[in-house]
Amino acid sequence: MNGTRALALHLGVLALLLALHFLAPSYHHTNIARIMVLAIYAMGYNIAFGYTGLLSLGHALLFGAGLYGAGLLVYHADAHATLALIAGVLAGGALAFAVGLLALRTAGVAFMIVTLMFAQAGYLTILYFGSYTRGDEGIVIPRAARMLGSLDLSDDGTRYLVALTLFAIALLCNLALVRSPFGRVMVAMRENEERSRMLGYNPFTVKLAALTVSGLYSGLSGAAYGLMFGYVGAGLASVQYSILPMLYVLLGGAGTVLGPFLGALLMFYLIDYASSVTDAHQFVTGAALVLLVLFAPKGILGTIRARAGARGAEWLP
Amino acid sequence: MAAVILLQAHGLTRHFDGLKAVDGVDFVLKEGEIHALIGPNGAGKTTFVSLLSGRIPAQSGTIHLKGRDITKLPAHKRVKAGIAYTFQITQVYAALTVFDNVALAVQSRGAHPIRAAAMAALERVGLETRAGQIAGTLSYGHQRVLEIAMGLALKPTLLILDEPTQGLAQGEIATFKEIVRAVVPETTVLLIEHNMDVVMDLATRITVLNFGTILATGTPEEIRANRAVQAAYLGEPC
DSSP states (O other): OTTHHHHHHHHHHHHHHHHHHHHSOHHHHHHHHHHHHHHHHHHHHHIIIIITOOOOSOTHHHHHHHHHHHHHHHHHHOOOHHHHHHHHHHHHHHHHHHHHHHHTTSOHHHHHHHHHHHHHHHHHHHHHTHHHHOTTTOEEOOGGGOEETTEETTSHHHHHHHHHHHHHHHHHHHHHHHHSHHHHHHHHHHHOHHHHHTTTOOHHHHHHHHHHHHHHHHHHHHHHHHHHHOEEOGGGGSTHHHHHHHHHHHHHOTTOSSHHHHHHHHHHHHHHHHHHHOSOHHHHHHHHHHHHHHHOTTHHHHHHHHHHGGGHHHHOO | OOOOEEEEEEEEEEEETTEEEEEEEEEEEETTOEEEEEOSTTSSHHHHHHHHHTSSOOSEEEEEETTEEOTTOOHHHHHHHTEEEEOSSOOOOTTSBHHHHHHHHHHHTTOSSHHHHHHHHHHHHTOGGGTTSBGGGSOHHHHHHHHHHHHHHTOOSEEEEESTTTTOOHHHHHHHHHHHHHHTTTSEEEEEOOOHHHHHHHOSEEEEEETTEEEEEEOHHHHHHOHHHHHHHHOOOO
16 A cells, blocks of 8 residues: 555654653643644635635635634533534534535636635624624633533643644645545646646536635634633634635645644744744745745645655545 | 437537637537547547536536436436546556555446456556556556546446546557457447547547637548638648
8 A cells, every 4th residue: 555654654743743742841831732723724725725726815714614613602502512623623624514505606817806705704704793703802712611521621631632633633644635536636626727627527516615625724723713712702703814724725835744743833833933034924924925935936845755756646636 | 320319419608707718519429339529629629528527517408328318417326327538647546555546436336246347457557466556656658548447337328438548658559559449339439539640540530629619520531621620720821
């Protein structure tokens, strides 16, 4: 089986993350838990953008759907965190499907603008219903409500392991997806839509399916983020959160399974370091994006894979 | 040979602004034939087959495949109905492997297991040793052959080839002719072709298009003797 090397690589990364649970100092331990949750979001973005070629500027809407889908249930309806997590995933998927039905009638720049507008509408909706969402100030989810069954998500160690578990599931599903026949069709749609149509694939349904999966990932990430770190606020559904996963994916390598995680890891620490030395840390992010697009448009893993030629895709899907 | 009609077009029309690219064409394709579509540049050949394959919607007229009206059917559903189209300008997935290119065609018709069916499709055209190669790094001739392999891998009832031998070397043209001969009569072939040797050698019937209308239809011998065709190709005798 030629997929063993790829599987070994991905399992190796997961093993390393498990080892870090015991080895990483407290500060980095918390950071990595956060990065793993955000990497799920970036993986979702990558399924739409990196594999299917859908450049969305509105994924914060889907992240927000998960965040608020879970957060509002816990806060207003005293729902169990487990149920809220599932609701968040479904909210992300359902909203992606609904937006896709309309936005996928467009392509290219128009698609970017339409998704951006949808996300802005979502953000403003959160602010408008401030009496429920507490708007910019946001909702702090009480410690007692952050119990995933018997697992206390406010405990650092538990949180890390839950984040790792969700990340592992997302990563392995992502790997299976892109190696499946449907994954091949997603890439075909990205590479040449007209050709794919003439092989009997309906571009609309393929893209809608990919966007919905992307929404499920984004929803999972948003819901997990809210429940694990105990905060649900409008800022997390703002345009900045549409740009972040794109940065992660571009840095790590669009169209690679590990790229979103690698990108999230590096960008997180870059921003972390930049904000410790300057107030203008957003400038650093912007500069990073410009440098990436100019000098390494394939991102880190994308460049490595391209260097490896035809064999590269076998171990770095 | 009992001529069963596979595809029938009636009054098919497509104008681009003032240009009558295809203008009220009646056309019949018989099952199992190799039908060549010829005509001067700009005669409307590519537009005509694009109407048949659904890449471009018809403005008026009807198309029936095995008696079923497919005029309103979108292109991807026509592929499922059995019409495969190979592009005039090679449109393989340059960034994917040769195997993935054919696998996409194979899995589209629901073949299982995909690997075996894809390898069989590659063997048919002699590309099996290049399965792992990135398609964009193949020679031009091999890319053309891959394009045809993708069309064949769909196991179509009608294979439309848009200038398949364009840019091929003599030896490659011979291979191409063998491939086409091997697919009939299970697959009917409609071929746009400029190379008259290929046309006269392969085609059982020929249709000549000029200015968006049909000038003549017949056997190679009939077309060769047709004065209107000679005039269109060589100019009116003074």
